[in-house]
Amino acid sequence: MTPHRVMFWQIGNVWIFYVLAGLATGLFLAGVVAYVSVWKKSSRSLEIPFSKEALKRMILDTFLGRRVLQGDVAAGLMHLLIFWGFLSLFIGTSLLAIHHYIFTFLEGTAHLIFSFGLEVGGLMLLAGVIWALIRRYLQRVPRLERRLEDAVVPLWLLLAALSGFILEGLRLAVERSPWGGWSFVGWCLSGFFSPAGAEGLYPYLWWGHALLCLGFIAVIPYTKLFHILGAPAGIYLQGASKPIVLGMEEGAGEFDLGDAIFFDGCMRCGRCVEACPSVGAGEPFAPRDFVQALRQALWQEHFPLGDIRFMSPKEESKVDENFWYCTTCRACLEICPVYGAAFEVVTKKRVLAVEEGTMVPKLLNQTLEKLFKYNNPWESSKRKRGAWADGLELIDLTKRGAEADLCYFVGCTTSFDDTAQMIARSFSKVLQTAGVNFGILGKKEPCCGDIARRVGELGLFEEQRKGSEELFDKYGITEVATSSPHCFHTFKNEYPEAPFRARHYTQVLRELMAEGKLRFKKGVEATVTYHDPCYLGRHNRIFDEPREIIRAIPGINLIEMTHYQADSLCCGGGGGRMWQDLQGEVKMSEVRIREAEATGAEILITACPLCLIMLEDARKAAGLKEPFRVMDLNELVLQAL
Amino acid sequence: MTEIRIIVCAKQIPDPEAPLSDVSVDAEKMEVIVDAPQVISPFDENALEVAVRLKEEAGGKISVLSLGKKVSDTVLRKTLAAGADELILLEDDNFENLDSHSTAAALAGAIRKIGDYDLVLTGRQAGDWDSGQVGLILGEMLALPCISLARDISIEDGNVLVKKNIPEGYERVKAQMPALITVSNEVGELRYISRTKMLKMMRGARSIPSWSAEDLGVTPEALQQMGITALSSPPDMGRDCELLEGSPDEQAEKLAEVFKTLR
Ligand code: SF4
Ligand code: SF4
Numbered sequence: 015m016t017p018h019r020v021m022f023w024q025i026g027n028v029w030i031f032y033v034l035a036g037l038a039t040g041l042f043l044a045g046v047v048a049y050v051s052v053w054k055k056s057s058r059s060l061e062i063p064f065s066k067e068a069l070k071r072m073i074l075d076t077f078l079g080r081r082v083l084q085g086d087v088a089a090g091l092m093h094l095l096i097f098w099g100f101l102s103l104f105i106g107t108s109l110l111a112i113h114h115y116i117f118t119f120l121e122g123t124a125h126l127i128f129s130f131g132l133e134v135g136g137l138m139l140l141a142g143v144i145w146a147l148i149r150r151y152l153q154r155v156p157r158l159e160r161r162l163e164d165a166v167v168p169l170w171l172l173l174a175a176l177s178g179f180i181l182e183g184l185r186l187a188v189e190r191s192p193w194g195g196w197s198f199v200g201w202c203l204s205g206f207f208s209p210a211g212a213e214g215l216y217p218y219l220w221w222g223h224a225l226l227c228l229g230f231i232a233v234i235p236y237t238k239l240f241h242i243l244g245a246p247a248g249i250y251l252q253g254a255s256k257p258i259v260l261g262m263e264e265g266a267g268e269f270d271l272g273d274a275i276f277f278d279g280c281m282r283c284g285r286c287v288e289a290c291p292s293v294g295a296g297e298p299f300a301p302r303d304f305v306q307a308l309r310q311a312l313w314q315e316h317f318p319l320g321d322i323r324f325m326s327p328k329e330e331s332k333v334d335e336n337f338w339y340c341t342t343c344r345a346c347l348e349i350c351p352v353y354g355a356a357f358e359v360v361t362k363k364r365v366l367a368v369e370e371g372t373m374v375p376k377l378l379n380q381t382l383e384k385l386f387k388y389n390n391p392w393e394s395s396k397r398k399r400g401a402w403a404d405g406l407e408l409i410d411l412t413k414r415g416a417e418a419d420l421c422y423f424v425g426c427t428t429s430f431d432d433t434a435q436m437i438a439r440s441f442s443k444v445l446q447t448a449g450v451n452f453g454i455l456g457k458k459e460p461c462c463g464d465i466a467r468r469v470g471e472l473g474l475f476e477e478q479r480k481g482s483e484e485l486f487d488k489y490g491i492t493e494v495a496t497s498s499p500h501c502f503h504t505f506k507n508e509y510p511e512a513p514f515r516a517r518h519y520t521q522v523l524r525e526l527m528a529e530g531k532l533r534f535k536k537g538v539e540a541t542v543t544y545h546d547p548c549y550l551g552r553h554n555r556i557f558d559e560p561r562e563i564i565r566a567i568p569g570i571n572l573i574e575m576t577h578y579q580a581d582s583l584c585c586g587g588g589g590g591r592m593w594q595d596l597q598g599e600v601k602m603s604e605v606r607i608r609e610a611e612a613t614g615a616e617i618l619i620t621a622c623p624l625c626l627i628m629l630e631d632a633r634k635a636a637g638l639k640e641p642f643r644v645m646d647l648n649e650l651v652l653q654a655l
Numbered sequence: 656m657t658e659i660r661i662i663v664c665a666k667q668i669p670d671p672e673a674p675l676s677d678v679s680v681d682a683e684k685m686e687v688i689v690d691a692p693q694v695i696s697p698f699d700e701n702a703l704e705v706a707v708r709l710k711e712e713a714g715g716k717i718s719v720l721s722l723g724k725k726v727s728d729t730v731l732r733k734t735l736a737a738g739a740d741e742l743i744l745l746e747d748d749n750f751e752n753l754d755s756h757s758t759a760a761a762l763a764g765a766i767r768k769i770g771d772y773d774l775v776l777t778g779r780q781a782g783d784w785d786s787g788q789v790g791l792i793l794g795e796m797l798a799l800p801c802i803s804l805a806r807d808i809s810i811e812d813g814n815v816l817v818k819k820n821i822p823e824g825y826e827r828v829k830a831q832m833p834a835l836i837t838v839s840n841e842v843g844e845l846r847y848i849s850r851t852k853m854l855k856m857m858r859g860a861r862s863i864p865s866w867s868a869e870d871l872g873v874t875p876e877a878l879q880q881m882g883i884t885a886l887s888s889p890p891d892m893g894r895d896c897e898l899l900e901g902s903p904d905e906q907a908e909k910l911a912e913v914f915k916t917l918r
Pocket of ligand 2: 279280281282283284285286287301302305346349350351352353354356
């Protein structure tokens with residue numbers, strides 16, 4: 015006899031099984047339809063742009079678990095075990111169905127390989143699920159929550175897998191077929207049962223197992239298991255192209271399909287919670303909770319079956335108060351398995367809050383007024399802009415006939431803040447030494463619009479963008495170097511029609527170095543560490559240039575902090591946080607300065623005016639004294655020339 | 656709750672946030688020149704904010720009055736964007752540099768012309784001259800109960816309940832409506848008005864009515880200009896900075912020495 019499988023062995027009333035299967039599928043589909051209906055109502059269109067890149071990424075991420083492995087190998091392996099275990103059992107069952115109803119092919123060798131494969135799949139699933147339970151309940155990995163479904167889902171899988179194996183054991187105990195050994199787990203278990211007992215027990219356990227498996231399918235849309243569908247969809251959509259900056263009329267504050275699916279694809283893994291500097295500083299904001307709250311809000315608003323409440327009005331208003339904490343540092347996106355950019359959703363919510371007006375924090379309200387009136391967030395005057403350059407004899411590009419190869423865009427903070435002005439003076443001197451023909455915009459320099467954009471004042475941002483573009487155009491400026499990664503980011507990524515090329519000063523210095531115009535004659539004997547500004551590093555992937563410059567200085571020893579490059583910790587100044595007095599238990603900048611100090615470096619170097627101010631203040635507040643210092647890269651470079 | 660009608664008086668002034676360096680004095684023309692954008696006086700914005708909140712609660716109508724020789728409707732349209740229903744500019748050549756009494760007289764004329772109202776709100780004082788008189792005189796002229804320095808305003812059974820600042824804290828005061836209240840900053844900032852909202856309001860075709868002295872029934876003779884008898888730039892205070900070096904103890908000692916010499 016060729017090896018084969020007996021279908022519905024010992025099972026009567028098979029029609030009941032079909033009814034149950036139909037019911038499970040119905041429940042599953044009803045859930046999916048509910049999701050789609052919510053997505054449809056919460057976003058303007060269901061249009062899905064086609065992108066090969068995104069498709070490739072979705073497939074690779076899903077099947078190789080790349081995003082889950084990244085940064086947490088244990089979690090990644092555990093997930094791969096469950097994923098492939100579950101998938102192979104699912105495929106196996108589907109093959110069996112084809113074999114039974116469509117054409118017979120699982121016979122002979124095919125059957126043996128099939129049996130063996132299923133055993134391995136089942137074991138992987140078991141191992142993965144047990145590992146998951148250990149991580150969550152014994153190891154108590156901090157980023158994991160312990161809600162009811164977090165226990166129910168893995169236990170369900172565990173029972174399904176175990177009952178499957180035992181069933182097999184029972185069957186084999188009776189069959190004792192010569193090829194039974196291929197189903198090695200079941201074969202081992204079969205030794206525990208007498209044929210008669212096994213035969214009696216089998217139908218009961220079979221129905222239990224069937225109920226578990228069918229039930230599992232039915233609950234997918236109603237638990238976090240939905241990420242089986244939601245996560246790949248989310249991964250695909252986050253990669254698909256989106257317009258860079260939407261205007262208010264184009265629905266800037268509205269969610270799109272990608273957002274809605276991100277909320278539903280989020281499986282509360284908590285990686286973002288671990289990465290978020292706001293959480294780290296003990297502030298009442300966490301990206302996961304924010305995303306989940308928005309998810310509930312969307313379902314509340316668009317629930318297909320009438321009115322429903324998932325959140326109390328108090329919880330809702332808490333969400334609205336707390337999203338101002340996000341610094342838009344991008345750390346969450348860096349590690350979210352579904353590429354969820356919580357901060358972009360935060361910005362959308364801010365757009366709505368700014369439009370509505372009453373929930374804007376007081377200091378931010380004043381800052382926005384100031385930004386509009388004086389085109390900078392610091393001084394109630396346009397006059398003092400450019401005062402930092404007194405005595406440096408720089409070209410003012412807005413003067414008649416002035417010309418230069420490079421426009422140094424100083425930026426608001428570097429222009430007005432006493433600490434940050436150091437950046438402008440050092441950078442200018444470095445450029446002068448390197449023989450670069452450059453100029454500034456003096457009193458006429460505008461705000462790039464970063465703050466307005468980050469806090470959701472899009473009308474103001476558009477005005478500022480238009481104003482800047484016109485100004486650059488008027489003075490024929492095509493090359494721009496910025497002090498601030500924020501201005502750089504805004505120009506580079508959010509001025510789609512920019513008539514100029516913007517670079518951050520680190521890029522300019524790196525190029526001068528390559529051209530041999532920047533030579534370090536003196537050395538600096540010091541051990542230093544480098545803080546990656548979020549908008550230079552994570553947002554624009556400039557990790558190497560500053561480090562290459564630092565390493566080129568003779569005598570310097572560059573060491574890294576625990577968090578560096580894409581993993582860097584935010585100083586707390588971005589996303590408009592500089593101009594809000596939100597309270598946390600500790601300051602983000604303090605967390606960061608402690609980390610810098612712990613490296614044993616004497617100098618903490620950074621390349622952003624906001625980082626410089628935040629970290630210098632934190633150094634003072636933490637009482638860290640000389641020789642430990644905070645320095646802008648330009649200052650260090652200037653010392654070494 | 657019955658609807659309420661509120662009149663808010665809002666003054667346009669140069670931004671009081673402007674630093675001293677942007678303020679200069681023309682001694683000959685007897686003019687203070689402030690190189691700063693025009694804004695609505697901050698306390699008047701506070702008054703508008705309470706008005707809008709009261710309207711949101713009870714429904715009703717808000718009219719904003721702004722008086723001057725020339726009032727910029729681009730500045731004042733912010734009140735409409737914030738939730739006022741009507742903006743009336745009181746513009747007349749004779750309204751230049753009015754003293755508090757005359758300003759109140761002109762405003763009283765406008766308020767009588769509107770006729771139907773429950774509350775008149777003004778800021779506790781204007782952000783330029785800080786006299787704090789117009790509101791109170793206006794109350795007197797209109798023969799209204801008058802409460803100054805409100806930090807909280809609510810309406811109950813046709814009465815207005817006010818928490819009024821006093822040096823020791825606040826008093827709870829109740830008055831019948833119509834009443835006049837001068838509003839302090841504790842009520843809260845005016846909600847943020849986004850640029851999109853402002854631009855929409857600017858583009859809006861709505862024409863803003865402008866009433867002259869004649870419309871208000873005030874004769875030019877009744878209006879008193881503020882007289883300035885002498886005007887000079889503030890004396891240059893001259894700053895001298897000396898850094899005290901040494902350990903904290905030494906620095907403290909040196910500082911004490913400096914203080915002793917100043918006595
Ligand atoms: S962008 Fe940064 S601060 Fe904002 S939610 Fe993400 S990790 Fe937190
Ligand atoms: S937002 Fe992303 S990282 Fe955060 S809990 Fe959800 S899936 Fe995990």
